[in-house]
Amino acid sequence: MVAMRRETWVEVIRDFHEQELPELVEREVNVPIRLPIRRAVSIVGPRRVGKTFYMFQLVKKILSSGVERSRVLYVNLEDVVGVDVKELTVMLDVFYEMYPENKRRDVWLFLDEVQCVPGWESFVRRVLDVEKVQVFICGSSSKLLSIEVATSLRGRSITYHVLPFSFREFLRAKGVTVERYLSSYERAKVLNALSSYLEWGGYPEVVLYPEERYRMVKEILDVTVYRDVVERYGVRNIKLLKLLLRALTSSTMFSVHRFHNFLKSQGVKASKNTIYNYLEYLADTMIIYPLRRYSPSYREAEQTMPKIYLIDNALLKVGGVESRGKLLENRILTELLR
Structure with missing residues (x-):
């Protein structure tokens, strides 16, 4: 496998810090952005339920709390060709070279499609041991089962499940606002939405x-x-x-x-x-x-x-x-x- 050049990681990191985050339908999965213990957060769920977009929701939540964007890094490892586990260490080294002040501060690392890098577990365990990094991982449901994450990280992870939209999330996606008291027209809109939701569910x-x-x-x-x-x-x-x-x-x-x-x-x-x-x-x-x-x-x-x-x-x-x-x-x- 050909090692990536450091310049490539610089480009990947800059691209994330300069790109606009996508518009989202806010999900009601309550994942903390800070854990009091050194654990990775594993986001799992069936196919096409919006796990990647939920990662972006967490990024927005972190930024809205006043954290500078330079302290957050999201990488989709499926988009970065030719990466082995050693390259993940290079990625983090480059990140600290670009933002040396982050060495002394809490940072957030999001690794999407983590299963694309064989041996990713050893990198995550090392980061949890020696760095001030909150790690979030997500991957294909075919290759990253919650029980396997717990085993691979030797119990050093907390798993959260993302499922298809709840009815409240469905209404939000459809732009339907529900007040405490509804007019007959608003009630009809909600009932019509419920009928559609019961039939076609909540895949985003x-x-x-x-x-x-x-x-x-x-x-x-x-x-x-x-x-x-x-x-x-x-x-x-x-x-x-x-x-x-x-x-x-x-x-x-x-x-x-x-x-x-x-x-x-x-x-x-x-x-x-x-x-x-x-x-x-x-x-x-x-x-x-x-x-x-x-x-x-x-x-x-x-x-x-x-x-x-x-x-x-x-x-x-x-x-x-x-x-x-x-x-x-x-x-x-x-x-x-x-």
Whole structure:
């Protein structure tokens, strides 16, 4: 791998400090900009929920508190070609050379798509040990699971989840203001927005660009299959995985037993263990959420069949689910996850 020249890092750092931050729909995820302990903040979530834009929201929050922009650095490591873990150290050295006063002050470092640099964990651990740096990391849901971050950083991280828009965030994105007392017209606008939210959910791009929403949701499903599951876990039976995802998105009453019988009727060979494994893979990507029936006995709870929910109603919509009751139930679950 060819090492980057220091001049390239100077350009990357200057570009961030000179560029305008994008317009944002303010999210209600409460991530502190200062931690009282030396921990990295890990921002995780399913695909296309706005994790990168949430990082920019945190940058704006830091700047609005009176911190100079020169004390904040955001780098998307997917955009910087040819970086290895040693280059991250060079990046920080260049940053301090450009702003030597920062050596004595608290600074904030945002590393987006951190999985693009093999061995990034050692760099983050070293920074936490020896520098006055608050580190924020974010990455692809296919390669940066919350449990892996905790393991890689040896417990030196705190994880926050970003999910699709809540209804309050949805209204904000649509420019709908909700006062304590509503006129009949305002009430009608909110109810119309709620109807749209229940059907098409809260993926930011789907909300902001409704004319392309069907294509966008299908793309999320396709990428989940091919990158988040097939590439990550080496799944060979892609047909089975596609059938499973189709079954999950077309019904809120999924049953492994019924699905297994359906496969046999279609001449598709697959064991129940394989189906359970694939469900676990999909749960890792946070596109589905298996919920078991509550029991005070852990053993009894684990023996019950989980009910499968999806992370956003848009996934059910493209699968053909029209029942308002089922859509509302799925939406309630996602709200409880916040």
